[in-house]
Amino acid sequence: MIVALNELEEGTARLDWEETPEELHIQDEDLQFVGPIRTQIEFVKIGESISASGRTNADLRLECVRCLEPVSFSLSSDFKFVFQKNRPESMADDEDETMIWLDESGDKVDLGKEIKDYILLEMPLNPLCKTSCEGLCPICGEDLNQTQCNCSSTQTDPRWEALRAFKD
Numbered sequence: 448m449i450v451a452l453n454e455l456e457e458g459t460a461r462l463d464w465e466e467t468p469e470e471l472h473i474q475d476e477d478l479q480f481v482g483p484i485r486t487q488i489e490f491v492k493i494g495e496s497i498s499a500s501g502r503t504n505a506d507l508r509l510e511c512v513r514c515l516e517p518v519s520f521s522l523s524s525d526f527k528f529v530f531q532k533n534r535p536e537s538m539a540d541d542e543d544e545t546m547i548w549l550d551e552s553g554d555k556v557d558l559g560k561e562i563k564d565y566i567l568l569e570m571p572l573n574p575l576c577k578t579s580c581e582g583l584c585p586i587c588g589e590d591l592n593q594t595q596c597n598c599s600s601t602q603t604d605p606r607w608e609a610l611r612a613f614k615d
């Protein structure tokens with residue numbers, strides 16, 4: 448996602464992208480994107496100062512952590528960037544804005560890595576097909592949403608129950 452900052456007009460400019468995960472350097476093969484990753488960014492250029500705010504949307508197919516069935520997930524991430532030349536020795540980043548440090552020319556910048564980081568931040572750690580998902584039987588592996596196996600009724604391990612409560 449290369450932006451030619453030197454070609455931005457004074458004032459506001461809106462740019463749209465549709466990209467593949469590869470173009471954003473997302474190499475995690477467990478992440479199955481459905482369709483392109485869509486990004487809209489509005490740049491504001493006033494003299495030497497450039498900032499931007501935008502949003503990235505993407506659709507994914509994840510796997511339920513309990514029963515392993517596919518789960519559709521729509522991701523949306525908002526961000527703000529401030530572009531600066533010549534990074535000072537020590538400076539804390541603002542919490543709401545991400546500083547993008549430019550090289551001396553400041554002509555072009557690749558935002559792919561930043562967008563990728565925002566996408567990965569939005570990934571659910573424990574996707575579920577539904578909050579009440581019963582998961583798989585730890586003994587026989589049956590999907591307990593579909594069937595009630597025999598082992599679960601005769602053999603309930605209290606440690607497993609405690610773990611389930613914790614996961615919920």
Ligand SMILES: [Zn+2]
Pocket residue numbers: 511512513514515516575576577580581582
């Ligand atoms: Zn599930």
Ligand SMILES: [Zn+2]
Pocket residue numbers: 584585586587588589596597598599
């Ligand atoms: Zn079972």
